[in-house]
Amino acid sequence: MARNYPEFFAICKAAGVDYKEVVSEFTSGRTDSLRSLNDGEYHELFIHVRKWQQTKRPDAVAPGDKQRKKLIALAGKMNWGNNTVEIVGRLNNWSQENYGVELNQLDVNTLNKVLWVMENKIYKDYLNKV
CATH class of the missing domain: 1.10.101 (Muramoyl-pentapeptide Carboxypeptidase; domain 1)
Structure with a gap:
């Protein structure tokens, strides 16, 4: 899986959290850099962060x-x-x-x-x- 840094940053911004804090917490303080994560770690963290995205509910669609x-x-x-x-x-x-x-x-x-x-x-x- 290719790394999608802009999407990662956008999700963090929408959730109101600093991406460096997220990375640091995920790695137990080892690093705060996304680039220093290996592909497996990045993928796991990205899946975790994507859960923060709100899905569009059907009732959010405008009437008519x-x-x-x-x-x-x-x-x-x-x-x-x-x-x-x-x-x-x-x-x-x-x-x-x-x-x-x-x-x-x-x-x-x-x-x-x-x-x-x-x-x-x-x-x-x-x-x-x-």
Whole structure:
């Protein structure tokens, strides 16, 4: 396994600990340098430190995120832009014209309605024209 020092430092910083203290504690004071650890020690320490990373919980996802992603995908299929930024811009304009707010401001119930309209009206009309 290649040593990934930047990731190690980022995890320590996010956890609010000094990496030198972590290394020193791990080696029982023998060293505070990551480079002086052999590969096995580094790997073992890295596994230990990775446990400090918080995993993204499903409830941390914004409400309506799935609907927004599906709207972006449908708009992409209809060539509303060449990249995601253009597509989201067009969706925001469309959303403001039809619903008075940008895409990210729509609540989940409205997003469900918007998605239904997009799938069953706009996308079907697009397919019929193609």
